[in-house]
Amino acid sequence: MAYDAIIIGAGACGLMCAVQAGFLGKKVIVLEKNDKPGAKILISGGGRCNYTNIGATHEQFISANEHFVKSAFKQWTVEDSINFFETYGIYGAEKTLGQLFPEGKNAKDVVNVFTSLCEEMGQQILCNAEVTSINNNDGEYQVNYRINQKEKTIAAPKLVIATGGLPIPKMGATDFALKFARKHALNIVETAPALVxxxxxxxxxxxxxxxxxxxxxxxxxxxxxxxxxxxxxxxxxxxxxxxxxxxxxxxxxxxxxxxxxxxxxxxxxxxxxxxxxxxxxxxxxxxxxxxxxxxxxxxxxxxxxxxxxxxxxxxxxxxxxxxxxxxxxxxxxxGYDKAEVMRGGIDTNELSSKTLESKKLIGCYFGGECVDVTGWLGGYNFQWAWASGYVIAQCI
The missing domain is CATH 2.40.30.10 (Translation factors)
Structure with missing residues (x-):
């Protein structure tokens, strides 16, 4: 099958990107290292999933460039997040300080919104798929991965890196995005555990x-x-x-x-x-x-x-x-075992704020936690994940 893009990581950003790409008639495949999608979504908020914050603006985010998130948040607002989830039966119950939790539902229901939509639109999510290498040949990204002890290869003109950060290694967190970025001479803002x-x-x-x-x-x-x-x-x-x-x-x-x-x-x-x-x-x-x-x-x-x-x-x-x-x-x-997010990450100067495309790697996009954008506790990091996934989907 011909894919418009390969998305690495079926977390909040990767899943939103796959769904939004599907709405635009684009075919993607999502490669997920874990045995199920949305692993970190499932444990967020003690399994209740604080999926956004009604007061989210660029001011609740830490980054070397405090203005970087403004463009993404104009393209995908808090209201967009609320409306999106309401369309699929997730209604927000406001808790302390603007935090929204699914009323009468939980994190599994949030993940099910994405997996159901992907299934309906034919967007493929491959779990237990560990990416082993990525090559760029004549403007096409060739991704080699291992699944069920078999080596496989797929190719697409666009690549999305949405593999998250370093927190909670037992949930499958790795430095994949950071390693990939360094390999291609992208600058990394020093990383550290945050919300810890x-x-x-x-x-x-x-x-x-x-x-x-x-x-x-x-x-x-x-x-x-x-x-x-x-x-x-x-x-x-x-x-x-x-x-x-x-x-x-x-x-x-x-x-x-x-x-x-x-x-x-x-x-x-x-x-x-x-x-x-x-x-x-x-x-x-x-x-x-x-x-x-x-x-x-x-x-x-x-x-x-x-x-x-x-x-x-x-x-x-x-x-x-x-x-x-x-x-x-x-x-x-x-440390990262108890941290909720990672501070630092891929330098925002390496990316277009409007599209999240790498300035050095044409056709390669970075979204979610691997980027140097760290939100406060209380649904802000999910808002960044949804927004970055949406923005990237418009371009792949």
Whole structure:
């Protein structure tokens, strides 16, 4: 069969690209290394799949070129994502901070939208197909792959690399796209785990470990960004939405600041309380905002047994610093095994922002996570995957 394009990777970008190409009457074949398509979609959001975010703009994405995604997001908007899924029976239920989840359905239903459409339109998805080499002969891409222990070859004038990033190797993640790009002299922006838990070691390790399981609503910030969501203490450090978010902006050796009581002023609360009942202990006051276990742990820094009327100026300053300016210097992160996405990737300067075609490899397109475009937690990375898949489909 003659194909208009070969798509490598049946993740969010590759599947959207195959479907959108089918709508335009183009024939593609999708080669997927795993034994089923959409492996990472299936585990997203704990299997519920946070498939977009109603507030997605270029501002929630990290890239060496912050404007790169604008063209793709004009061509395929959040509204387009919502309408696309509604057409096929997936209606969004809005959760925290604009996140959309399938109402009454889950990640399997999202994947089924794509696999059903591909089947209807004759777009072939080959699973357990591991690409071994790619050659470009006279303007045609020849892809060699192994399936069922047999070596096979297919060719097409267009090639789409949508193999994702490095996170979650056990789900089949590889550096295929990065290796291919380097082989053809495409620049790579340094990669690192993103949306990833942070680890604490050394003298503070035991203090964090004793709080494992405690969740606190906080404002977590550094010089680049700030997020107000929950943090989760773990036996190895910190996790939870706010920590995952800030991790994308964090570099080893840097501190992060945690405001343990955002949108409040602990000294004003203290002053007001003193007027009514200055004889209560500081621990009693803090127990209004935190679990007893967490308050007790703050005893490392604060005189919990003192009455609030007896606190000295220095102790009040310590209270303010502890509650609003809690400094943490993570030792590292939990790596690609626990990361949700990869930061960095194929340099956007190597690609056309309008088509996502490589400037050096004519007819070769890169989309999704392998590109230096990293979204926040909460459906943003899916929006980029859908948009990049759509954009590429218009050109293959």
């Amino acid at each position: 838990p942070l680890t604490i070691t050394g003298k503070d390790e035991d203090w964090f470990a004793q709080l494992s399981g405690n969740s606190v609503f906080c404002k977590v910030s550094n010089e680049e960004a700030s997020f107000e969501e929950n943090i989760l203490f773990t036996h190895w450090g910190l996790s939870g939405p706010a920590i995952l978010q800030i991790s994308s902006y964090w570099r080893r050796g840097q501190e992060i600041n945690i405001d343990l009581l955002p949108n409040e002023n602990i000294l004003q609360i203290l002053s007001t309380e003193r007027q009514h009942n200055g004889r209560i202990q500081l621990s009693t006051l803090l127990n209004r905002f935190y679990t007893k276990k967490f308050t007790d742990a703050l005893g490392k820094f604060l005189p919990l047994s003192k009455t609030i009327a007896d606190l000295t100026k220095a102790e009040m300053e310590a209270l303010e610093q502890t509650i609003h300016y809690f400094k943490v210097k993570p030792a590292g992160d939990k």
